Amino acid sequence: MRTALVLLRKDLRLELRTLETVPAMVLLALVTFIVFHFGLDRDTIAGQEAAGVLVATLLFAAMLGVNRLFVAEREQGGFDAFLLAPVDRSAMLLAKAAGLFIFLAALEVVAVPAFGLFLLGPSLAPPLPGLIAVLALADLAIAVIGTLVSAIAIHTRARDLIGPVIGLPLLLPALIATARAAGPLLRFTHAAGAPPGKWLAVLALYDLVFALLAYAVFDFLLED
């Protein structure tokens, strides 16, 4: 845990210094909402449709973060430096997944209110607590699967392609569950803060399965 915190602190410092990842993710999300706003030619959307737009947009923005997750390690010898240290390799999985989770949370702090502004009619305040719970579970899935996929892709020449090609199908069940859980919240008729338990359970189970899988295989991904 201590090593993971050391790695996480370094990653956050690098991002604050370079601003290479989170601003790009936010920009992509904002542009996508604007495209939907004008492309759908409707003042407002709601329910399952709104959930689909939100989840798809966040997913594509997240892929930018996934693709850049290990770039500094690859290009500046971070992998070798880490492997030379007498530390547990799974610390890197934990740190990278936590870092991506924080990037996603930062994205959503801007993107979700923007989504409300551009595409929702009623105030986003009533369903917000439920939406935060759903997005937290979705972010966990993206963070774990994204870290796994990024660790595979970084060793390939076509890493920018491999990330989405492997990552998007793996994330599909989690995203369907996220959209289904968020849909009733965005109908604005449902009791606030009560996303469907079934889909939350599916998301939580998916998170758990992939967290265990990632823990089991991550060491091998760092081998030569």
Add this chain to the structure above:
Amino acid sequence: MDTPAVELRGLARYFGERTALRDVSLVLPAGASVAVLGRNGAGKSTLLRILAALLRPHAGEVRVFGEPLPRRAFAVRARLGLLAHEPLLYSELTGRENLRYHAALHRVAERRVDEVLEAVAMERRADDPVRLLSRGMVQRLAVCRAVLHDPPLLLLDEARANLDPAASALVEPLIGRPAGRTRVLTSHDPRAALAEADLVLALRDGRVAFAGAPEGLHDDALRELYA
């Protein structure tokens, strides 16, 4: 009998169809230095990466301080330092931030960072991002990184590259003979490497062309090695 610092027996490593190392054997006593010589692509860097447990051997036996690699790599990592072609530093972080990061990974006290920075006269530029430093300064920081945890075994791949004579003299107490460490070193200047070594391992196309004391490697053999 003391356990050798490095023991190689019949080591082989391939990259696809290409043979990087084949049937390489070496016994390096603790405290001694070996110069690994050979042309570009002879297998020198591959050998160092295997000793650092960053690459797996495909055949043969590798032991560092008696521990077989890669199986017992975890037990060896704290006892070796690698100075490779790449400095293994993040360009957007400062030298001090980089070294503090490595100190944390190796569980070394932060005051050691100040010690090594002072040793290579980098205290005044230690808070500049690495990307703003000259190559020589980056190499001095890389030396700091490699010796931060005071490893008894140093793997030095062109350690003095980019260093002018004054900077080379600064790093000497850390990576030279006076440091008293076991060293496996390569250099683009074979005569400089020979002057620093107790043993020579000359490689040609991944195979051992010569192994023994530096005095045994005659000028003709040296010229032929680099021809």
